[in-house]
Amino acid sequence: MSRRGKRAELPPADHRTEQPLGPDGLVVKVVNKAGYTKEFDFTALPVPEPMRRSLARLYAAQSRAWTSHETAKTCWSRVMTFATFLSELESTPEDLDGVTVAVLKRWRARHVSTVTGKAVLSTVRLLLQQDPRFASGPVTEELLRRFPAAKPSKQSYEGDERKRVVLAAQRQFRAAWLRISENTRLLRAWRAAELEEDSRDWRLGEVLDYLARTGDVPRSILPSGQPHVDHRNLLGGAGPEQTWGRLFLSREELTALAVLLTDRFAWNLKVYDRMSAPTTGPSVGEKTAITYQVQVEKHRAGRGRWFSTENITDLSADSPGRLITQALAATAHGRDLAARLAPGTDLLMVSRLYAPARAAHRHQDTERPRPVGPLSFGIAYNDAQRWSKAHGLGGSPFQRTRRTTVTREGAPRQHSQSTNERVYVLPDEHVQRASRSVFADGAEEALKQAEAAVFGGHLADAPDPAHEQTVTADCEDETTSPWPTPEGGCGADFMLCLACKNAYIHPGHHPRLALLHRQLESLRSVLDDGAWNEQWQDHSLRLEDLRDKVGDAVWDAALARADSDDHALVHLLVKGDLAP
Template identity: 85%
Template sequence: MSRRGHRAALPPAEHRTESPLGPDGLVVTVINKAGLTREFDFAELPVPDRLQRSLARLFAAQSRAWTSHETAKTCWSRVTVFATFLSELENTPQDLDEVTVAILKRWRTRHVSTTTGKAVLSTIRLLLRQDPRFTGGPVTEELLRRFPAAKPSKQSYEDDERKRVVLAAQRQFRAAWLRIGENTRLLRAWQAGEPVKGSRDWRLGEVLDHLARTGDVPRSILPSGQPHVDHRSLLGGASPEKTWGRLFLSRMELTALAVLLTDRFAWNLKVYDRMPTPTAAPSAGEKASITYQVQVEKHRAGRGRWFSTENITDSGADSPGRLITQALEATEHGRALAARLAPGTDLLMVSRLYAPSRVAHRHQDTERPRPVGPLSFGIAYNDAQRWQEAHDLGGSPFQRARRTTVTREGRPRQHTQDTNERVYVLPDARVQRDSRSVFADGAMEALEQARAEVFPGHLVDAPNPAHVQTVTADCEDEKTSPWPAPGGGCGADFMLCLACKNAYVHPGHHPRLALLHQQLESLRSVLEDGVWNEQWQDHLLRLEDLRDKVGAAAWDAALARAGSDDHTLVRLLVKGDLTP
């Protein structure tokens, strides 16, 4: 059914879904979300023909659920590892039905000790389980034998590490944002006709206009064939910052922006490749604030759940939305040029290539948008690698920055609650260390509470005629009660007598108190935990403390002596029908 409730049209009767497995049974074609294809030739595997075809069939069946060539490439590399392992055996299996328990044991032993190896085992197990030859028996049991889950290789940043990464990104992006902002103001002034014609600002505005329309400053070709920057003295040099960088971010500056966005919003690196330009609207009742709607793509969420929208408000310098405002300002000219060169293009994360013709020719990544003219979109893995090397960080910042933000905020971001706890929170060393004090404080609080919920009165061998009798104890002096009544005397109910230092308990009370203890225990099984804890837990703790002081044997014996009056009074106490 469509969203409006109309029945969707059926495909033509002769329509058939094209099989990803080629006619030769060896080549599998995978189509990604962009509609691009990639072929995987199983004839390249170093195993017999029948085994190649069996693996190709399983790979093709699995590929129907894939929308990413990266997923396919990962599975292909692990299938290649499995095929290579089989080819190195003394007797290489001709097909999957010749894979024995002993072979699978050797396969498991080779890989189970490393995180990467466990990932390989998991992929091959998932693949082979689709084959009818692995539906039962000892071989299947060995294939399905559990192995310890891999521990995440990345940990969140310590505070000083995070500050170093964020500071490096802030310095680089802020310098670029200020540079582009200054030149944008000059360009707009030129477009408005403000500078005097022929003045330096007028001539510079003319160059900036050319740059905004074409993506580069005017250049001429020298007799040697080398390009030469015109107006070099006017621009102050031929470096990117003095030429095309006046209006466009470089790839490293865009990477710095992505680091800041990940630190702030915990977005995945792949999100930046196809993130649409955020839409903006004034915040309700706030003229000085603006709220952006940011569309975030969740690559692993599954069909129909790929996208979510986050509302982010810019209400001042320290607000989360201020970074979105700055990102829009820094990429304004790149986005405008991309829309002119390729109408319909509307991606936020755009940068200017250093060598557009060379990079565009080498672009082979089918998962990321292709360059448009001199512009590139998103953050490639090698961009992250180059950025961390330039800042001497010892590793790509994106995974660790994302983990740091997720664990700092304590809530899921683009993933489920289970993933948040299992993958991010529980294995993180910083969370574990910081939790120790929380656990210790909780334990001390529980200990103090347990110490507070004790019987503070007195155990005596016989009643004192001078004391006032109550249902649960005898009272020495109700005038000094911790719970005085408005008209004088004690205003506490009879259960609180066991919490008063004026209480005296003698053996005549023991049967009734033992029976009360038994009834409170039985209530635990019929009441919700929250209700029972609120109404009865403290009273039970005091009774248990009293039982320990009397002695378990004497307590149990007293329970056997409880008479009808004791049962009636306890029933009234539990029902709340006895009041002072």
């Protein structure tokens, strides 16, 4: 059964899956998830033809698992890098069986020192190891030789850096949201016939209705062939904010919204290209709250795990769902127009193109949805770069913003726990600096616990008449006990004598203490771990520390000398029947 409950149908009997490798063995076709095909011509590689055919065959076999042209282009560029390297050798191998250990060593040395180089090494190694000629032997061992993991090139933002990015996005998107909201209220009043006919607001509402239906305000063509905005005086100008921007976001404003969403939810930039408009679900116990169900596409999760649903609630102005509410309001007219122009289209991240005809003609990105009329969907990499440059931020903010949110929240977002720790948390310099005090406090606490679980007294060769005898040790001065009573004496039980600085142990104590240690270890087999650890673990560790100080041979010999009095006292100690 399919996901929607419709029984799956078998393909026609004559159906054949198109092979990625062309008949000539040199052209590979890769079909992405959207159904577009892109060809990669291996005749462009600067190596002999047998080598081209081998690399094309391996590339084609690998491409069967790809659903993205971005993945295909990345692998292609790295194969080209490898081929260029081979072509620059004193003697270029005719085929892969001519690649020697020395060649692979030089290849590794050229790339292993950089993050990008390690990525190239990893891709080419994965490709080559599929060839039977690299099944075993010294060349294979060199090919598979491990190299240090690449340190992430992007780090999370410092507090002030993040504030600067978020503030820039908030200012731009909020201004756009307020502009669209104000014009939307006027349009609704016009459609509800609430405005005085022929008044300024009524005439503006008429223009807004035209804009909502067509994606642009009325325009005339001048004798020179140039378009002219009608009602220029009524609109207050001919710029985007006075014309189509009254109901639609620009690409820069949509990018600002994406930055805010990434900062709030740590969504990947690619998510915005095909994110459906959130749907609403019931909010249990809340009449004023709105809970949105947002479908998030995880491109690298693998087949069958591409989508997950997040529930996000709008409770108040500071709640995460409020940004979703504002995003829906700011894109409402764009989504309505897209659904009319291309029925079935319901993508959240929609903006209005500055020059629709030119942009649609130039759209070559097979990974992102194609424009619909004057509308564009998602955020291109160039959009992120332009937005960053316009605000003086020096580089796309999305990777660093996502990393900042993930490390700030401390929990995985659209990825596994191991990826969260390995890729985001542990390599992040800001997390490392912030963790130093935590590690220091933990080390000090561990030291205190370790010190508390060792023998705290002194070893003596014989009893001292001035010391008071106890069940487990001789006490030098109970008035200076670490556990005093209100009356001034010692309030510790006899087991804690072994942790006291006033305790003295001489050979007469050894048989009883060795017997006590064996008895505590026997309790481990009849008590659950939690109960034994809580009641007996520290005492057992102190006895083990004492045994190490005395010596195993002396300790074992003393155990054999334990008499009936020792057995009786140990039995009472373990039962807790001996009061201090």
